[in-house]
Amino acid sequence: MANYFNTLPLREQLNQLGVAEFMDSSAFADGVNALKGKKIVIVGCGAQGLNQGLNLRDSGLDVSYALRKEAIEQKRDSWKNATDNNFKVGTYEELIPTADLVINLTPDKQHTSVINAVMPLMKEGATLSYSHGFNIVEEGMQIRKDITVIMVAPKCPGSEVRAEYLRGFGVPTLIAVHPENDPQGKGWAEAKAYCVGTGGHRAGVLKSSFVAEVKSDLMGEQTILCGLLQTGSILSFDKMIEKGIEPGYAAKLVQYGVEVITEALKHGGVSGMFDRLSNPAKVKAFQLSEELKDIMRPLFQKHQDDIMSGEFSKTMMEDWANGDANLLKWRAETGETAFEKTPAGDVKIDDQEYFDNYLLMSAFVRAGVELAFETMVEAGIKPESAYYESLHETPLIANTIARKKLFEMNRVISDTAEYGCYLFDQACKPLLKDFMAKVDTDVVGKNFNEGKSGAVDNITLVQVNDILRNHQVEIVGKELRKAMTAMKAIKTI
Amino acid sequence: MPVRVQVKDLHVSYPDQVVLEQLNWEMAAGDQVVIAGRSGSGKTSLAKAIAGILQGTGQIDITFDPSSSFVRKAIYISNWYQFTNLEGDRNFYYQQRYNRHQGHDTWTVKAELLHFAQKEGLDFADIEQRIQDFGFENVQESQLIELSSGEHKKLQLIKGLWQKPQLLLIDEPYTGLDKNSRQVLNQWLDELAAEGISMMLISNDQQLPKCINRYIQLHDGQIEEVSSMEAIRQDAKRVKKELPAFLKEKPETSYSHVAELKHIYIRYGEKEVLKDVSWSVKVGEKWLLQGPNGSGKSTLLSLINGDHPQSYGLDIHLFGQARGSGESIWDIKEKIGMISPEMHWYFDQQATVWHTLASGFYDSIGWFIDVKFQEKKQMEELMAFFDLTEHKDQLLHTLPLGKQRLAMLARSIIKNPPLLVLDEPCQGLDTVQASYFNDVVDELCQYGKTLIYVGHYESQLPSCLEHKIVLERGEVLAIEHKVENVL
Numbered sequence: 001m002a003n004y005f006n007t008l009p010l011r012e013q014l015n016q017l018g019v020a021e022f023m024d025s026s027a028f029a030d031g032v033n034a035l036k037g038k039k040i041v042i043v044g045c046g047a048q049g050l051n052q053g054l055n056l057r058d059s060g061l062d063v064s065y066a067l068r069k070e071a072i073e074q075k076r077d078s079w080k081n082a083t084d085n086n087f088k089v090g091t092y093e094e095l096i097p098t099a100d101l102v103i104n105l106t107p108d109k110q111h112t113s114v115i116n117a118v119m120p121l122m123k124e125g126a127t128l129s130y131s132h133g134f135n136i137v138e139e140g141m142q143i144r145k146d147i148t149v150i151m152v153a154p155k156c157p158g159s160e161v162r163a164e165y166l167r168g169f170g171v172p173t174l175i176a177v178h179p180e181n182d183p184q185g186k187g188w189a190e191a192k193a194y195c196v197g198t199g200g201h202r203a204g205v206l207k208s209s210f211v212a213e214v215k216s217d218l219m220g221e222q223t224i225l226c227g228l229l230q231t232g233s234i235l236s237f238d239k240m241i242e243k244g245i246e247p248g249y250a251a252k253l254v255q256y257g258v259e260v261i262t263e264a265l266k267h268g269g270v271s272g273m274f275d276r277l278s279n280p281a282k283v284k285a286f287q288l289s290e291e292l293k294d295i296m297r298p299l300f301q302k303h304q305d306d307i308m309s310g311e312f313s314k315t316m317m318e319d320w321a322n323g324d325a326n327l328l329k330w331r332a333e334t335g336e337t338a339f340e341k342t343p344a345g346d347v348k349i350d351d352q353e354y355f356d357n358y359l360l361m362s363a364f365v366r367a368g369v370e371l372a373f374e375t376m377v378e379a380g381i382k383p384e385s386a387y388y389e390s391l392h393e394t395p396l397i398a399n400t401i402a403r404k405k406l407f408e409m410n411r412v413i414s415d416t417a418e419y420g421c422y423l424f425d426q427a428c429k430p431l432l433k434d435f436m437a438k439v440d441t442d443v444v445g446k447n448f449n450e451g452k453s454g455a456v457d458n459i460t461l462v463q464v465n466d467i468l469r470n471h472q473v474e475i476v477g478k479e480l481r482k483a484m485t486a487m488k489a490i491k492t493i
Numbered sequence: 494m495p496v497r498v499q500v501k502d503l504h505v506s507y508p509d510q511v512v513l514e515q516l517n518w519e520m521a522a523g524d525q526v527v528i529a530g531r532s533g534s535g536k537t538s539l540a541k542a543i544a545g546i547l548q549g550t551g552q553i554d555i556t557f558d559p560s561s562s563f564v565r566k567a568i569y570i571s572n573w574y575q576f577t578n579l580e581g582d583r584n585f586y587y588q589q590r591y592n593r594h595q596g597h598d599t600w601t602v603k604a605e606l607l608h609f610a611q612k613e614g615l616d617f618a619d620i621e622q623r624i625q626d627f628g629f630e631n632v633q634e635s636q637l638i639e640l641s642s643g644e645h646k647k648l649q650l651i652k653g654l655w656q657k658p659q660l661l662l663i664d665e666p667y668t669g670l671d672k673n674s675r676q677v678l679n680q681w682l683d684e685l686a687a688e689g690i691s692m693m694l695i696s697n698d699q700q701l702p703k704c705i706n707r708y709i710q711l712h713d714g715q716i717e718e719v720s721s722m723e724a725i726r727q728d729a730k731r732v733k734k735e736l737p738a739f740l741k742e743k744p745e746t747s748y749s750h751v752a753e754l755k756h757i758y759i760r761y762g763e764k765e766v767l768k769d770v771s772w773s774v775k776v777g778e779k780w781l782l783q784g785p786n787g788s789g790k791s792t793l794l795s796l797i798n799g800d801h802p803q804s805y806g807l808d809i810h811l812f813g814q815a816r817g818s819g820e821s822i823w824d825i826k827e828k829i830g831m832i833s834p835e836m837h838w839y840f841d842q843q844a845t846v847w848h849t850l851a852s853g854f855y856d857s858i859g860w861f862i863d864v865k866f867q868e869k870k871q872m873e874e875l876m877a878f879f880d881l882t883e884h885k886d887q888l889l890h891t892l893p894l895g896k897q898r899l900a901m902l903a904r905s906i907i908k909n910p911p912l913l914v915l916d917e918p919c920q921g922l923d924t925v926q927a928s929y930f931n932d933v934v935d936e937l938c939q940y941g942k943t944l945i946y947v948g949h950y951e952s953q954l955p956s957c958l959e960h961k962i963v964l965e966r967g968e969v970l971a972i973e974h975k976v977e978n979v980l
Contacts, residue, residue, distance in 0.1 A: 168855055
């Protein structure tokens with residue numbers, strides 16, 4: 001199978017990369033009607049599979065689960081998940097031929113084998129749905145021409161998809177139709193109906209394409225979302241230990257700080273996050289982040305280039321074929337870092353202290369968000385997509401780090417994100433060696449404002465604010481956040 | 494010599510309100526105190542200030558008995574339980590009990606108790622008898638998220654009383670407890686008093702431990718002593734207001750039954766929560782649902798509310814339609830006005846009173862799109878009816894409990910639904926509030942509504958109830974019809 005994106009002429013590559021439209025809620029007026037009475041068969045019953053299925057059924061749709069024979073015979077967790085909730089469960093052979101819509105919610109790594117097993121069983125004119133476009137775009141899976149191929153990708157973990165639905169909300173979702181596979185022109189209607197069935201239409205929906213989703217998703221997850229948050233957390237912790245900060249305090253500051261700091265990002269963008277700092281601290285964080293942007297820009301560009309050319313997915317698939325040798329090695333290394341092994345101390349740190357004593361993280365986050373966004377937009381991805389895959393998702397990953405630290409964060413994110421995260425982290429740490437050598441505890445571990453007068457130069461402050469607020473990620477973000485009316489606070493400890 | 498407490502010039506205020514002002518009070522050795530009175534009068538603030546959890550100005554001295562074998566501290570047991578999932582997060586939703594799946598989200602009761610014993614240096618053997626007395630032994634393998642509100646209260650009491658502090662402050666000890674458990678608790682408290690522990694209970698309950706020998710109430714930020722519970726100051730019975738006209742319209746009902754459940758079993762692995770339950774509720778009927786803590790009441794209601802994933806595939810008809818025949822849970826919820834302790838406590842912390850009411854049109858936990866002119870008018874009428882207008886922009890969870898409950902009731906009836914499901918709606922209300930609340934329910938029910946009501950206090954029920962279903966250990970113990978007075 002050839003990389004789909006690389007088979008396209010440049011004109012078409014740019015065309016597909018540039019799909020991004022924030023959808024008006026009136027676009028969902030038809031509710032779930034396009035899928036009403038149709039047979040929906042979900043392949044895979046893990047966190048996404050189960051929770052999306054529960055939501056779809058609670059929306060009045062007919063849902064059952066197709067599992068591999070061994071999963072059924074051995075009564076694995078996926079089988080238990082489905083049967084405990086009174087779902088109909090059957091083998092591929094039993095259920096796929098009856099399906100009007102097959103939803104593939106297995107891990108990326110299994111897509112090729114799952115699709116190869118499922119496709120011959122699918123009835124003429126049925127629809128196949130993905131929640132990630134990797135298999136189509138990077139692996140170049142060819143789907144039978146009579147089949148409609150759509151994507152519905154909730155931008156949250158499965159448990160959140162369920163929780164928000166039952167609260168009467170939803171989670172932000174991205175939908176797409178594969179242009180090579182929409183023979184009846186029903187793709188958008190079904191993707192929208194599916195999205196409504198999971199509650200996504202209440203929280204903001206981005207109309208995207210398979211190509212735009214994959215190229216931006218890979219870039220976001222490996223650079224700012226997982227990669228830089230990991231690198232920044234490890235380097236910050238090590239610096240504090242080196243400078244004699246109490247380890248329990250350092251561990252707590254790093255583990256929870258990233259969540260508290262990015263919570264401000266979620267509500268007010270980068271400038272909202274920086275507004276939580278005092279004026280002198282803001283100027284300092286600005287200078288540090290400018291420096292970080294200069295140092296890391298080539299690395300961000302390399303990641304984007306490798307994603308666009310297919311080099312990244314090729315290397316990763318080689319590692320899959322090699323029994324995940326690199327992935328497992330890097331995973332083990334993450335588990336062995338001092339940060340991972342030091343439990344958060346039983347100290348109370350209030351909200352503002354996280355900002356004041358951990359200014360370096362605000363600098364990391366600004367640098368990472370802006371770099372990822374800029375690099376994506378330069379590569380032809382629309383600002384709306386770039387926003388979703390950079391700034392928007394950062395607090396979600398930060399939330400996972402606060403709950404589980406890095407090792408477990410890497411285990412719960414997708415296969416592609418975990419691999420890309422390690423790749424970035426491996427390259428970024430040496431790159432920041434000189435930078436970190438100059439850093440002291442005033443920006444990480446102790447209150448930056450202590451012993452300072454609080455005075456700043458008027459013109460400097462005006463210029464800093466101006467640059468922060470007029471960045472394109474801020475302008476796009478303000479519009480998109482307005483549309484996400486129901487955006488709710490992630491609860492912190 | 495038991496503990497003594499001296500409060501001098503205590504002042505507690507919140508940004509918009511003074512709660513306690515220049516309060517002076519003394520609790521002498523051997524005093525066993527009840528604080529009663531109106532919701533919102535400052536009872537909780539006083540207890541928390543004494544326990545050292547709430548900072549006020551002034552002075553609080555607690556003189557512990559150095560010779561006593563009991564722990565030299567004051568322990569406050571709050572009026573609501575809190576627990577976290579395994580990741581330390583508290584962001585639950587009220588239907589989570591039914592959506593826990595294979596994962597272990599929270600600790601089991603047993604693990605929680607063992608962990609607590611280790612942390613506080615307690616011996617598990619000391620508590621085993623109490624656990625049995627409370628009928629709590631068979632939930633020890635349950636996860637915390639699976640517990641009902643009454644079972645959470647028991648867990649909270651067990652943990653607090655197990656420690657045997659010299660001073661015990663319990664805020665609403667009886668919330669959610671069934672009749673038998675209330676008696677067990679009172680006996681336990683009497684035994685502790687006899688051993689030399691001092692206590693201060695916040696309660697408006699009439700059935701108190703025998704040891705209670707002092708009754709106080711708070712009025713205008715000051716303490717007043719009274720001779721007995723009967724002498725506690727009560728608000729004047731509320732003047733009845735005219736029910737808003739939109740609530741007098743009989744809701745459309747094109748079906749004969751709101752719910753028909755036949756031979757229902759609900760299982761979690763080996764554990765059977767409902768066993769062969771059959772129940773029919775006809776349009777217009779008024780039902781009381783009773784049963785001890787953990788008997789399956791909330792699970793039964795979750796089948797009617799569309800909240801239980803196992804509903805599909807069972808023989809359930811709701812509003813004339815077979816469950817799982819293409820209806821969505823929102824189609825079901827649209828016809829139900831619901832209130833329950835869990836829904837209240839897991840409600841959106843960012844919702845104002847206004848948001849709370851508006852979300853009733855969407856059956857969401859605080860979320861709504863827009864509110865039409867007619868709907869706004871209904872909300873205003875209803876807020877005026879419940880005296881909530883002045884609070885409309887305040888966050889729901891910052892109001893006194895009684896006000897919160899009224900807002901939740903207003904939310905549940907804002908769309909004039911054909912069915913009301915009120916699961917312990919009077920928890921935390923004082924006597925006057927509860928009887929006012931039940932009067933409103935009675936009046937509402939005159940206009941063609943169907944009612945399912947859960948309440949542990951037989952003195953606090955609406956009078957319109959005419960059918961009763963009793964559950965015990967997941968089975969139907971009795972169904973009684975058209976009883977003159979089911980109470």
